[in-house]
Amino acid sequence: MPAPITPLDAHPSTVEDTWLTLLPLGVRVPVRPGQSLLEAALAAGFELPRSCRNGTCRACRCRMTQGRVRYRTEWPGLSPDEHDAGEVLPCVALPEGDVTLNQPLARRAST
Numbered sequence: 001m002p003a004p005i006t007p008l009d010a011h012p013s014t015v016e017d018t019w020l021t022l023l024p025l026g027v028r029v030p031v032r033p034g035q036s037l038l039e040a041a042l043a044a045g046f047e048l049p050r051s052c053r054n055g056t057c058r059a060c061r062c063r064m065t066q067g068r069v070r071y072r073t074e075w076p077g078l079s080p081d082e083h084d085a086g087e088v089l090p091c092v093a094l095p096e097g098d099v100t101l102n103q104p105l106a107r108r109a110s111t
């Protein structure tokens with residue numbers, strides 16, 4: 001009997017993948033090269049708060065508890081204090097290795 005299909009099965013990992021862990025859901029999704037953290041979550045069937053998707057509105061802002069990111073935009077909408085406190089904008093954040101985000105509003109997308 002085949003294993004039940006999960007969101008991760010829909011996006012089989014490759015050697016190049018890095019991983020995004022979403023807390024408090026406790027799920028892990030692959031992040032393809034060039035994908036933002038938001039794009040990876042959406043592709044795996046999870047909803048995160050978002051609006052502009054270009055790093056300006058801050059709707060997606062949440063805390064990164066592990067890992068490092070770089071940004072697609074030169075000036076993502078975070079203050080230096082927010083950055084130093086571990087805040088990130090997943091819509092334009094590209095992981096540099098595995099990343100853990102704490103986003104209490106994250107949920108599985110309804111089908």
Ligand code: FES
Nearest residue numbers: 051053058060091
């Ligand atoms: S969705 Fe607007 S800053 Fe991320």
